[in-house]
Amino acid sequence: MSQTILKNTIEDLELLRSKVPLVHNITNYVVMNNTANALLAVGASPIMAHAIEEVEEMVTICSATVINIGTLSEPWIQSMEKAAKKAVSLGKPLVLDPVGAGASNIRNAAIRRILDAGNPTIVRGNASEILSTLSSSGKTKGVDATDSSESAVETGKSLSKVTGGVVVISGATDYILKGTDMAQISNGDALMTKVTGLGCTASALCGAFAAVQTDQLRAATSAMAVMGIAGEMAKSKTSSPGSFQVAFLDALYELNADTIKQRLNAK
Amino acid sequence: MSQTILKNTIEDLELLRSKVPLVHNITNYVVMNNTANALLAVGASPIMAHAIEEVEEMVTICSATVINIGTLSEPWIQSMEKAAKKAVSLGKPLVLDPVGAGASNIRNAAIRRILDAGNPTIVRGNASEILSTLSSSGKTKGVDATDSSESAVETGKSLSKVTGGVVVISGATDYILKGTDMAQISNGDALMTKVTGLGCTASALCGAFAAVQTDQLRAATSAMAVMGIAGEMAKSKTSSPGSFQVAFLDALYELNADTIKQRLNAK
Amino acid sequence: MSQTILKNTIEDLELLRSKVPLVHNITNYVVMNNTANALLAVGASPIMAHAIEEVEEMVTICSATVINIGTLSEPWIQSMEKAAKKAVSLGKPLVLDPVGAGASNIRNAAIRRILDAGNPTIVRGNASEILSTLSSSGKTKGVDATDSSESAVETGKSLSKVTGGVVVISGATDYILKGTDMAQISNGDALMTKVTGLGCTASALCGAFAAVQTDQLRAATSAMAVMGIAGEMAKSKTSSPGSFQVAFLDALYELNADTIKQRLNAK
Numbered sequence: 174m175s176q177t178i179l180k181n182t183i184e185d186l187e188l189l190r191s192k193v194p195l196v197h198n199i200t201n202y203v204v205m206n207n208t209a210n211a212l213l214a215v216g217a218s219p220i221m222a223h224a225i226e227e228v229e230e231m232v233t234i235c236s237a238t239v240i241n242i243g244t245l246s247e248p249w250i251q252s253m254e255k256a257a258k259k260a261v262s263l264g265k266p267l268v269l270d271p272v273g274a275g276a277s278n279i280r281n282a283a284i285r286r287i288l289d290a291g292n293p294t295i296v297r298g299n300a301s302e303i304l305s306t307l308s309s310s311g312k313t314k315g316v317d318a319t320d321s322s323e324s325a326v327e328t329g330k331s332l333s334k335v336t337g338g339v340v341v342i343s344g345a346t347d348y349i350l351k352g353t354d355m356a357q358i359s360n361g362d363a364l365m366t367k368v369t370g371l372g373c374t375a376s377a378l379c380g381a382f383a384a385v386q387t388d389q390l391r392a393a394t395s396a397m398a399v400m401g402i403a404g405e406m407a408k409s410k411t412s413s414p415g416s417f418q419v420a421f422l423d424a425l426y427e428l429n430a431d432t433i434k435q436r437l438n439a440k
Numbered sequence: 441m442s443q444t445i446l447k448n449t450i451e452d453l454e455l456l457r458s459k460v461p462l463v464h465n466i467t468n469y470v471v472m473n474n475t476a477n478a479l480l481a482v483g484a485s486p487i488m489a490h491a492i493e494e495v496e497e498m499v500t501i502c503s504a505t506v507i508n509i510g511t512l513s514e515p516w517i518q519s520m521e522k523a524a525k526k527a528v529s530l531g532k533p534l535v536l537d538p539v540g541a542g543a544s545n546i547r548n549a550a551i552r553r554i555l556d557a558g559n560p561t562i563v564r565g566n567a568s569e570i571l572s573t574l575s576s577s578g579k580t581k582g583v584d585a586t587d588s589s590e591s592a593v594e595t596g597k598s599l600s601k602v603t604g605g606v607v608v609i610s611g612a613t614d615y616i617l618k619g620t621d622m623a624q625i626s627n628g629d630a631l632m633t634k635v636t637g638l639g640c641t642a643s644a645l646c647g648a649f650a651a652v653q654t655d656q657l658r659a660a661t662s663a664m665a666v667m668g669i670a671g672e673m674a675k676s677k678t679s680s681p682g683s684f685q686v687a688f689l690d691a692l693y694e695l696n697a698d699t700i701k702q703r704l705n706a707k
Numbered sequence: 708m709s710q711t712i713l714k715n716t717i718e719d720l721e722l723l724r725s726k727v728p729l730v731h732n733i734t735n736y737v738v739m740n741n742t743a744n745a746l747l748a749v750g751a752s753p754i755m756a757h758a759i760e761e762v763e764e765m766v767t768i769c770s771a772t773v774i775n776i777g778t779l780s781e782p783w784i785q786s787m788e789k790a791a792k793k794a795v796s797l798g799k800p801l802v803l804d805p806v807g808a809g810a811s812n813i814r815n816a817a818i819r820r821i822l823d824a825g826n827p828t829i830v831r832g833n834a835s836e837i838l839s840t841l842s843s844s845g846k847t848k849g850v851d852a853t854d855s856s857e858s859a860v861e862t863g864k865s866l867s868k869v870t871g872g873v874v875v876i877s878g879a880t881d882y883i884l885k886g887t888d889m890a891q892i893s894n895g896d897a898l899m900t901k902v903t904g905l906g907c908t909a910s911a912l913c914g915a916f917a918a919v920q921t922d923q924l925r926a927a928t929s930a931m932a933v934m935g936i937a938g939e940m941a942k943s944k945t946s947s948p949g950s951f952q953v954a955f956l957d958a959l960y961e962l963n964a965d966t967i968k969q970r971l972n973a974k
Contacts, residue, residue, distance in 0.1 A: 201755075209636035209637075221468075221469070221470050223511065223513065244756065246757065246758040246782070276768065277756070277765065368744060369753065413960045414956055414957070414960050415744070426634065469736050472736050472737040476903035477949065480902065480903060489778065491778075498811065689948055689949025690949040690950055693947045
């Protein structure tokens, strides 16, 4: 399977760079600049727009929509619901990043409302967020609050059943699954956890790849492979987080078939 | 004319750095950090403030106001209208950056409302945005939706007639025009399009120069010259967008009469 | 006293890095990314959350709350009041950064409302902001609008009497005082004023240290020492503001007992 992922990642990145898809983001204040820059660096074209009056138009002109609840408030949740509904009605890729799921009631409620508005084609979070997202969906009971990789995979499978889409569990190893299918990416570096918003960037990249690759499991796998490889490339330049953030954007721009071949660690 | 632009740019930059003008920005979430840093780096002093309760006070204490509709919503449009009206009533420079003009109805409506509230002394955008701004002004009909440089100049002239002010069309060559006067700056680098918000930075710099140079056509020309030259200086340090964003801020801080003399490509 | 500050700073930084405290920030749009990255780099864990529905939960799960009024508006002020009240009721550290105090009526009103909701354990600002904060508190009359260090210290003492907490006056020398106790840190570099939001970062670091060190005067002193030393370390790498911003984050991550010993200039 590793050879398939290798071939797919290279092809999908080429596809992305040739199509330069417009990716619509309703995301948090903390990461907007870096997310937009990451999308540009990898080869996509970002639009950041949250006003309820325009989200449907933005979903319509874009090839994918990414919803991130990092710094939400009620007006933004309403825009997220409207965007999700529109994306699903148009059959466009919809990515949900449930940042901080479980940390507050409004986050859990927002997740439920967004899931009710439209099932995301991809949900990406860490183990804890995926667990809380499943819990918030209201479609399950008695979820054990464990964050181990093993149980996160089972949780991810349950969430995939609820949404009918792809679930990505980020970590030292990323698990990308849909139904019974699953891929694993073991690239990346621990320094990525010392820079804010790289999880958000991963979700945005899922959107960018999903915009050009209809097989959403494959798209999300390619996105996570690119994230991890860019992280390793950045780490080869610096061991401190300020310059890492900069080097990471450079790496997204620089990475190509050769660097993917050299570094990909997938199964 | 190139010699005049050279002399003016050098003088205006010195003036800016000696006066350290306060520049008020109502701008988008994506670029706020970089815009503030660019204003500091070039020698100005930024204030970012959008609350409707305070925009009139901020316009009053600042030497120029820059309105950027990148991530707008209804409450922000109301603040923009109020700020525009106040700036015009006080005879202060007012810059409008119509980000994403034409992409949604609320953007077009916002542009019309801001133009109705007060004519900007400078409007800066790319060809497509300038076209949509003219269209949104409601003062024209049947504008052809072509983005070529040639027609963008004619569109810019029409918009200049509507506002009575300067219009800047950004591109590989920047056209800065007012009525029948026009300057051209051909500095810069294609990598600038791979970093989010450098157009927004250009508009903020127009505000900074307009704050110290009453001849607004000259002010905008100096701003675009400085932008392009800083872009070339940054490109001489790096060919990737993450480090380019950083090098660009460094260049704004470092550029001086010598670098302007070496690099300016104007007519 | 310098030896005590040296020992305390080293101990407090070790404590912070071992405890990795959750620090809740209601801060401005301009600096959110850098503030979150600075907290991560120094060894804390940031949460940025402003929705009125969740601020009480965030105060509860975090070890300190930092309120920064840089880009405020009425809904945010209400969240700030609620968060301040909750922090005080739980006996948790509360930091107030009165950005732009005195620049508009809404800022002064916001400061008064936040002080009324709950006395901050630490207020950090420049001389002018501390003066305006005292003025806004409504607990004084006839404050002279002078920004000299000398009078700023007296003003700080008066504000400390009003809040019963620590007051930090940032400048070439930082004065950290509570009642009649006072420490001074003379580290840092003038280039820090050419990067937006380093004052905001200082306040966030006050929160991070206050989260692990119950002696709030000591916590604020350690935070300002770390700020100034990181600034000097960054300056040793670059003399331009774009790369300085990056190098500053690297320095927060890299600094240790040795660099503190080499550079601390305190009394």
